[in-house]
Amino acid sequence: MGRKLLLENDHIEGIRKLDVYRKHGGYSSLEKALKTMTPEQVVEEVKASGLRGRGGAGFPTGMKWSFIAKPAGVPRYVVCNADESEPGTFKDRYLMERIPHLLIEGMIASSFALGARTSFIYIRGEYFYVARILEQAIAEAYEAGLLGKNIMNSGFDHDCYVQVGAGAYICGEETALIESLEGKRGNPRIKPPFPAVAGLYGCPTVVNNVETIAAVVPIIKDGGAAYASIGVGKSTGTKLISASGHINKPGVYEIELGVPVEEFIYSEQYCGGIRNGKKLKAVVAGGSSVPILPADLILKTAAGESRLMTYESLADGGFASGTMLGSGGFIVMDEDTSIVKNLWNFTRFYHHESCGQCSPCREGTGWMEKILHKILDGNGTLADVDLLWDIQSKIEGKTICPLGDAASWPVASAIRHFRSEFEEYVRNGKSIKDVKHYFRLHQVAEA
Amino acid sequence: MSDNKEYKFSDETLATAQRIIRRYPEGKEKSALIPLLHLAQAEFDGWLSPGAMDCVSALLKIQPIEAYEVASFYSMFNLKPVGKCVIEVCRTSSCWLLGAEDIVRHIEKKLNIHVGETTTDGMFTLKTVECLGSCGTAPMLQCGGDYYENLTFDKVDNLLEKMKSEGKRRVYTKDDMINI
Ligand SMILES: Cc1cc2nc3c(=O)[nH]c(=O)nc-3n(C[C@H](O)[C@H](O)[C@H](O)COP(=O)(O)O)c2cc1C
Ligand code: FES
Numbered sequence: 001m002g003r004k005l006l007l008e009n010d011h012i013e014g015i016r017k018l019d020v021y022r023k024h025g026g027y028s029s030l031e032k033a034l035k036t037m038t039p040e041q042v043v044e045e046v047k048a049s050g051l052r053g054r055g056g057a058g059f060p061t062g063m064k065w066s067f068i069a070k071p072a073g074v075p076r077y078v079v080c081n082a083d084e085s086e087p088g089t090f091k092d093r094y095l096m097e098r099i100p101h102l103l104i105e106g107m108i109a110s111s112f113a114l115g116a117r118t119s120f121i122y123i124r125g126e127y128f129y130v131a132r133i134l135e136q137a138i139a140e141a142y143e144a145g146l147l148g149k150n151i152m153n154s155g156f157d158h159d160c161y162v163q164v165g166a167g168a169y170i171c172g173e174e175t176a177l178i179e180s181l182e183g184k185r186g187n188p189r190i191k192p193p194f195p196a197v198a199g200l201y202g203c204p205t206v207v208n209n210v211e212t213i214a215a216v217v218p219i220i221k222d223g224g225a226a227y228a229s230i231g232v233g234k235s236t237g238t239k240l241i242s243a244s245g246h247i248n249k250p251g252v253y254e255i256e257l258g259v260p261v262e263e264f265i266y267s268e269q270y271c272g273g274i275r276n277g278k279k280l281k282a283v284v285a286g287g288s289s290v291p292i293l294p295a296d297l298i299l300k301t302a303a304g305e306s307r308l309m310t311y312e313s314l315a316d317g318g319f320a321s322g323t324m325l326g327s328g329g330f331i332v333m334d335e336d337t338s339i340v341k342n343l344w345n346f347t348r349f350y351h352h353e354s355c356g357q358c359s360p361c362r363e364g365t366g367w368m369e370k371i372l373h374k375i376l377d378g379n380g381t382l383a384d385v386d387l388l389w390d391i392q393s394k395i396e397g398k399t400i401c402p403l404g405d406a407a408s409w410p411v412a413s414a415i416r417h418f419r420s421e422f423e424e425y426v427r428n429g430k431s432i433k434d435v436k437h438y439f440r441l442h443q444v445a446e447a
Numbered sequence: 448m449s450d451n452k453e454y455k456f457s458d459e460t461l462a463t464a465q466r467i468i469r470r471y472p473e474g475k476e477k478s479a480l481i482p483l484l485h486l487a488q489a490e491f492d493g494w495l496s497p498g499a500m501d502c503v504s505a506l507l508k509i510q511p512i513e514a515y516e517v518a519s520f521y522s523m524f525n526l527k528p529v530g531k532c533v534i535e536v537c538r539t540s541s542c543w544l545l546g547a548e549d550i551v552r553h554i555e556k557k558l559n560i561h562v563g564e565t566t567t568d569g570m571f572t573l574k575t576v577e578c579l580g581s582c583g584t585a586p587m588l589q590c591g592g593d594y595y596e597n598l599t600f601d602k603v604d605n606l607l608e609k610m611k612s613e614g615k616r617r618v619y620t621k622d623d624m625i626n627i
Contacts, residue, residue, distance in 0.1 A: 085580070086578075087540040087578035088540055088578070088582050090583055093581075125521070125523045126523065126576075126579050127580065129593070129594075159470075161470050164481065164482060166484065166485065166521035166522070166523040167522035168521050168522065169577065182475070182477065183507075183513075183517065184477075184517060185517055186520060244540075244583045244585060245540075245541050245544050288539075288540055288578075329582070331540055331541055331544070333544060337544065342543075342544070345538075345539065349577055352577065353577065
């Protein structure tokens with residue numbers, strides 16, 4: 001059990017190198033696509049696979065690809081989103097660091113399917129050493145005729161470049177990423193037009209997450225139907241989960257979608273249970289932006305069914321009792337965790353990372369941070385908790401990009417499920433810990 | 448806007464910069480701005496003075512303000528002088544759950560500075576940063592492009608001592624930037 005499609009070979013010595021990667025079947029999918037398939041057939045296989053974007057939103061990849069505009073004489077671009085800044089997420093780094101050629105092969109094959117002569121891998125600047133690993137892999141690929149002119153004698157030409165960012169969560173949002181790639185501040189664009197029509201340099205562009213593009217390789221290899229046979233319902237294939245927090249075995253796990261959450265947290269195959277024999281208190285299942293759930297609701301749905309690691313099961317119950325699979329950043333908190341402090345930490349993050357274009361997000365995230373600060377400091381009132389609720393409801397859905405939603409959901413869910421803890425801080429805040437020092441530690445050290 | 452220092456890329460760095468600029472379509476050379484600002488930061492003591500940014504904007508034939516507005520948006524660009532080793536401790540979710548706060552406090556005591564400050568000998572600057580994608584090996588810090596993970600007080604002590612005895616500036620080097 002537990003088939004692996006992406007990380008099957010990640011522990012093979014030297015798999016980072018082209019010759020070892022090829023010895024284990026690497027670039028056979030690309031060869032198959034270039035020599036035996038039309039670009040349209042590749043798109044059809046991706047559609048048939050049911051693959052959904054692994055960057056967070058879960059949008060069907062095949063459908064996204066079929067939207068790309070094809071005006072004559074206008075170049076198209078494929079851009080890989082390797083910005084990976086959603087707190088709790090580190091799977092793309094793992095994949096790129098271990099098996100860089102899997103991403104490069106996916107980039108070339110996806111570009112063939114979409115008719116892109118040029119592609120970019122936009123990687124967050126802090127992953128500098130990973131960018132170097134990718135650069136080395138790309139250099140090997142050029143040398144072997146897998147990039148450049150007339151790849152594998154197919155007549156297909158392609159160039160792939162690595163572009164480093166410079167530290168900004170918002171540049172993970174696809175239109176902010178494109179702005180950044182054009183050498184500007186990472187301010188998201190108003191959609192429409194969508195990148196598929198007017199993206200990089202105003203040309204049709206597909207932006208996909210690292211894991212999404214890597215998944216194209218096994219989809220071409222075994223066919224979309226084989227990929228779709230793994231998983232449950234509309235959650236097909238495998239997913240990389242970044243597991244962190246108070247667990248015995250943090251790390252990146254490739255799971256078949258459909259593993260029960262309980263098994264994921266407690267089995268030795270995955271997280272290995274909670275550290276130090278503590279009890280589970282809460283989980284943020286899909287990166288910091290998704291609603292936090294208390295132990296009972298993450299393990300079982302409100303209807304009492306076992307919760308599964310799928311897009312649908314995690315969302316079961318809507319925001320009243322469910323959450324989202326998101327980026328697969330699975331953050332586990334034990335019984336000693338302060339939900340209010342944790343929320344303050346998240347809210348501070350969103351305030352720091354708001355690009356500042358939209359007033360509700362720019363101002364609202366700051367207000368929420370300040371109110372939480374006040375509550376933690378013991379100066380809060382019960383009315384402040386209601387005020388927090390009010391502010392988050394006035395950010396959600398009222399901004400150009402979903403960063404506003406991402407900042408609202410953690411607040412709404414923490415209050416919804418842990419209101420009594422906020423009230424406890426309102427009563428006893430000052431005595432809880434030397435919070436003053438704690439805040440100072442978090443001062444933004446902008447040099 | 449410039450100090451007295453002369454900001455000029457070495458021939459080698461200039462060649463790298465030009466190689467980067469060439470990969471974008473004609474008229475879209477501004478795409479090279481962020482990579483070039485990284486180059487400038489590595490070349491000119493780990494931070495971007497107005498003179499360093501002017502050097503980049505001249506190369507890209509853009510207005511200096513275009514370089515400033517981009518440099519000030521991204522957290523990796525230092526707009527003030529920094530120590531030789533910039534210690535950046537992750538302060539976000541999983542790192543925080545697993546003791547980032549204590550690590551920062553420990554470093555503050557050890558270096559006798561607060562977050563945001565530089566030691567008087569110019570060796571260390573301490574910063575806190577947001578999630579660096581190392582949450583499975585929390586707590587962590589980054590310095591000069593290297594990740595240090597699963598931190599303990601001992602590990603931090605050894606690291607700081609090693610850096611201090613080596614005494615060299617830690618930034619990703621120009622060699623790292625050959626194609627990036
Ligand atoms: C604030 C914000 C941050 C995001 N960060 C990332 C990221 O780091 N990586 C990523 O792949 N997608 C990120 N996304 C999602 C992208 O906008 C986009 O949906 C995704 O790259 C599409 O690729 P996919 O369909 O393969 O998932 C972010 C979205 C928002 C609103
Ligand atoms: S939370 Fe520190 S690296 Fe992700």
